Amino acid sequence: MIIDGHVHIFSRRFYQFWADEARVSIEQAADKTGAEIPATDDTVALGDRWVAELDKHGVDRAVVFSSVIGDGGAIGQIVAKHPTRFSGFFFLNPTHQDAMQRIRRGLSEAKLRGACLFPAMHHFYPDDERLHPMFTLLDKADAAAFIHFGMLKIPIQQKLGMSPTVDLKYSNPIRLHSVANxxxxxxxxIPHFGAGYFHETLMLGSQAKNIYVDTASSNSWISLYPGLTLETVFEQALEVFGPDRILFGxxxxxxxxxWRNDNFKRQQEALASIGASKVDQDKIFGGNMAAVCKL
Ligand SMILES: [Zn+2]
Structure with a gap:
């Protein structure tokens, strides 16, 4: 079973948010990004399109992420319509006043299985005490906390000509250690093997057994390390995390x-070339995420 653990749903609301931020029309945003912006706010139709896309590539399931505040309910509708194809995580800005309420709604109303946090985008440290009640709620619901560390590109912000707002001082995964404990x-x-903080992510993973990595994207951060390859990254991740805490995306x-078949093929190729067993590959490409989402 193949489960893609990292798929963003870019709804019309997502594009509208960024168009508003950049003070351009949604048509101008479509021109500048080259994206096909959904014609309506009906996210269910977009979910159907993603099901067809997964079918085309023989992918069994995906964990879909809302990508703008307020889209959690829409993701819940997609998941409710296709419960055998999707699990959902919601995008969260924990610095917002209503963050607790949004978590409750995401978990109990939309029935989503995790929250996605971006410290460098929203300017907070993961060990900020304000986040404790939020982690408590996720913990009680047996949901996951997806936290992006390392390099963070927001392509739509660049394409719309906006000034970057990402602040990397918030992006070191070591700040998660006390929380994990x-x-x-x-x-x-932690997506993208730490997206540049590979060493720190390995350190954290070796000491905290509740830390998982995802393999998502083309992992272009690898070019920061002379001589490092995706093969070596998988080898070291398997060494430290073992086969049960690596999630394909x-x-x-x-x-x-x-769907990024190119990223899938590249990861398959890397795991085959380092001689990862079929059992371990099956875990990475789906079994582990099935366990995380309680399928
Ligand atoms: Zn992503």
Missing amino acids: QFPNLKFI TDSSSFPRG
Whole structure:
């Protein structure tokens, strides 16, 4: 079973948010990004399109992420319509006043299985005490905390000509260690093997058994390390995390590009070339995420 653990749903609301931020019309945003912006706010139709896309590539399931505040309910509708194809995580800005309420709604109303946090985008440290009640809620619901560390590109912000707002001082995964210790039953997912903080992510993973990594995207951060290859990254991740805490993902997001088969093939090739067993590959490409999402 193949489960893509990292797919962003870019709804019309997502594009509208960024168009508003950049003070351009949604038509201008479509021109500048080259993206096919959904014609309506009906996210269910977009979910149907993603099901067809997964079918085309023989992918069994995907974990879909809302990508703008307020889209969690829409993701819930997609998941409710296709419960055998999707699990959902919601995008969260924990610095917002209503963050607790949004978590409750995401978990109990939309029935989503995790929250996605971006410290460098929203300017907070993951060990900020304000986040403790939020991690407590996720922990009680047996949901996951997906936290992006390392390099963070927001392509739509660049394409719309906006000034960058990402602040990397918030992006070191070591700041998650105390939290991982305080919430030993909560699963923390670090995407892209730490997106540049590979060494720190390995350190954290070796000491905290509730830290998971995802393999998503083309992992272009690897070029920061002379001589490092995706093969070596998988080898070291398997050494430190073992085969049960590595989650396959593609970081697919928009149409017309659709599902990132190129990222899937590259990861398959890397795992085959280092001689990863079929059993371990099956875990990475789906079994582990099935366990995280309680399927
Ligand atoms: Zn992503």
